[in-house]
Every structure is written in C-alpha cells, then in structure tokens.
Amino acid sequence: MPGLYIHIPFCKKRCYYCDFTTYTGLEGLMPDYVKALEKEVRQQMQGKQAQTIFIGGGTPTSLDDASFAHLMAIVKSQITSPEQEVTMEANPESLSLTKVRLMKEAGINRVSMGLQSTDDLILKNIGRIHDYATFLKSYSLLRQEGFTNLSFDLITALPGQDQSVILDTIEKSLALAPEHVSVYSMILEEGTPFYKKVEEGQLQLTDDETDRQFQDLFRQRLEEAGYHRYEISNYARNGLECRHNLNYWDLGEFIGCGVAAAGFSEGLRWINTPSVSEYIHGIESGEDVSESVHRNSREDTMEEFVFMGLRKTAGISMEQFFERFGESFDSVYPGVCDRFIANGLMVRQGDRLYLTTRGLDLSNYILSDFILTSPQDS
Numbered sequence: 001m002p003g004l005y006i007h008i009p010f011c012k013k014r015c016y017y018c019d020f021t022t023y024t025g026l027e028g029l030m031p032d033y034v035k036a037l038e039k040e041v042r043q044q045m046q047g048k049q050a051q052t053i054f055i056g057g058g059t060p061t062s063l064d065d066a067s068f069a070h071l072m073a074i075v076k077s078q079i080t081s082p083e084q085e086v087t088m089e090a091n092p093e094s095l096s097l098t099k100v101r102l103m104k105e106a107g108i109n110r111v112s113m114g115l116q117s118t119d120d121l122i123l124k125n126i127g128r129i130h131d132y133a134t135f136l137k138s139y140s141l142l143r144q145e146g147f148t149n150l151s152f153d154l155i156t157a158l159p160g161q162d163q164s165v166i167l168d169t170i171e172k173s174l175a176l177a178p179e180h181v182s183v184y185s186m187i188l189e190e191g192t193p194f195y196k197k198v199e200e201g202q203l204q205l206t207d208d209e210t211d212r213q214f215q216d217l218f219r220q221r222l223e224e225a226g227y228h229r230y231e232i233s234n235y236a237r238n239g240l241e242c243r244h245n246l247n248y249w250d251l252g253e254f255i256g257c258g259v260a261a262a263g264f265s266e267g268l269r270w271i272n273t274p275s276v277s278e279y280i281h282g283i284e285s286g287e288d289v290s291e292s293v294h295r296n297s298r299e300d301t302m303e304e305f306v307f308m309g310l311r312k313t314a315g316i317s318m319e320q321f322f323e324r325f326g327e328s329f330d331s332v333y334p335g336v337c338d339r340f341i342a343n344g345l346m347v348r349q350g351d352r353l354y355l356t357t358r359g360l361d362l363s364n365y366i367l368s369d370f371i372l373t374s375p376q377d378s
Helices: 027-044 065-077 097-106 120-125 132-144 163-176 193-199 208-224 243-249 276-285 298-309 318-325 338-342 357-361 363-370
Strands: 003-008 052-057 085-090 110-116 150-156 180-185 228-231 234-236 254-257 262-265 268-272 290-295 346-349 352-355
Touching: 003 027, 003 065, 003 243, 027 065, 027 254, 027 276, 052 065, 052 243, 065 097, 085 243, 097 132, 110 132, 132 150, 150 163, 150 208, 163 208, 180 208, 208 228, 208 234, 208 357, 228 243, 243 298, 254 268, 298 318, 298 363, 338 346, 357 363
Parallel strands: 003 052, 003 254, 052 085, 085 110, 110 150, 150 180
Antiparallel strands: 180 234, 228 234, 254 262, 262 268, 268 290, 346 352
C-alpha cells in the first residue's frame, strides 16, 4: 500500500529562508484548486488504499473555511482504517476552533506544527507571522480537542540564535511534551530573501561548527527527556515515529497529489507542475499535470535505497538489499564502507549497516561514496 501526500501550496506569507513551492496572494484560486485536488486524488488512488496520508505545504490550514472543509472531505474519503496515520501540517496563526474540529471529524490523528523558535524576535526576523503566545494558544486548542500525537518543527542556524536562545527553545518545547520533534538546520537556498541578503553582505550565517553544537544540544536534551533519534533530523517517543516519512526512507511507494507533488511507484518517479493555474486547468481538462517523469534504473534504485536508508539511525538491512536487488551489498559496494567503519563514522553489526552520531553529522560527505555509475553513463 502506498503513502498518499497532498500538497497545499498557499501561504499567508513566505518565510525568508523558504524555497518550497508555495504562493501568497492566490487566495482566489483556493476553491478551484481543492476541486482539482479531489479529482486527482480520486484518479491516482483508484484501486489503491493509502497506508498513511500526509497533508503538507505551504500551509494547509491557510485555506479559507469552505475550501478547508472540502479538503477534509477528500481526506476522509481516503481513510479506510483507524490504524492509518493521517498527518496535517499546521501553522499556529491559521488554526481556529472550526478548523481543528473539522480536522478531528475528518480523521486527522497527527499534527505537525511549525514552531521554529520560541524567541519572538527571531520569529519576526525570519518572516514568521506568529509569535510564541499564538503557538501556545494553538497548541492548547489541539490538546483540548483531543489530539494526542503532536510534532514540533524547530530550526537551528537561524540568524540571531545563540546558545541561550537554543536552550530556551529546547526547554520550552520539552515542557509542552510533544510526541515528536523535528530539528532542522536552516539551509541557505538560492532565490530566497536570505540568499540575497547574504550576497549583499547584510546577513551573516551561523558557521557549521556552531550549528553542530546547537544540534548536539538538542540531541542530548531530547534523548535525556525520553525521545529517541530515529532519523537525522527526527526524534520521537517510542512507537510514535512518523510512519509516512519512514515509508520514504524505506524507499516505499507513495502517491503525490497537488502542485509540485512528487510520486514514486513501480520504479517510476514523477513531479507535478509547480504552477497553480496550470495544475487546475490540466486536471479540469483531463491532461497529464506531471512536469517530469523518470524511470529509475536499477542503479538509481540501489543508490536511493542506500541514501534514504542511511538517514535512519537503524540504517539499512543487508538481507533486504539482497531480496530487493538479487545481489549482495558487498558485491555492489566492495570495500566502500571500510574506511568509514575504521574512522568511527559507520557501524556494521550483523545484518545492519548504520551511521554513528558523528557519521550522521557528515552524512552528505559519506553518502557521495555510494553513487553508482549506471551502464549507460559509462
């Protein structure tokens, strides 16, 4: 069974570091967009059952009430079991009692909230339109309405962060006892307001070593508080890992619906058009809205199995590699792991190969050694 991802590309305001496919000022297209989404979801999921559902963005909760209610009806139509994990991304400023109750009624059972920081000045300086008090109000609303699986998104390396700000964010977050925490390092992306400011010398970024110290602070405190790190950026209470994302990292199949949504099924990868108007018109006209389609080679899939699997602290299984590809890991990657194991960056224990804590910090450097040259490229 595939995972189902639904993309809502609307935001009230774009954060200064964001390069996701999101748009402001297109509120008038919301009703037609959700109508097109309903059609695509129905087509893509015909004869299929979603093992997990994830509604992301953008800001799904920024939809007007009528469009949001329509979206919840679409989601409800894809829920076939109370065991399904159904996640909604939400920003604090756009949650209301009406929307929270619609979410509950539709079957949403997991909410991922964009907190980023507990420091109001930093939130303002990165372009967020909520403050910490607004976050607390939305958090309390979700708890009062019976949501028992909440995740916080937090970011390090934000301009103006120092150790005291990081510690404050950690302790305030832990005091709220979320079930799951994602801790990302801010990445400078071309085309964002922050990228322009750095180019013009108006903004200085946190250096890698300082950010690594911030990440270590999060890891230590989260682990002390009973959360376990199960992926480079993700921590959870036992049994409350994000199953939808684990499916990505396990190289499972997923269906992406909406603007710029990606999918992977039967070795085929595709990405939808990033244009909201083109997407709506294409779906209404019965056209293919995918912008790019790629048939994975065997080498592509091997690389992805290793790249995605080694993001997890549990790493990859040698047996699963053999079952999937009919070759042993060592015959495909002879000797590649030896120096990483010798340097304490990787561990091979029984059936499993995984990165150490230091190895996870240097994962981009390590994973470059697992790129394969496909026959047509040689």
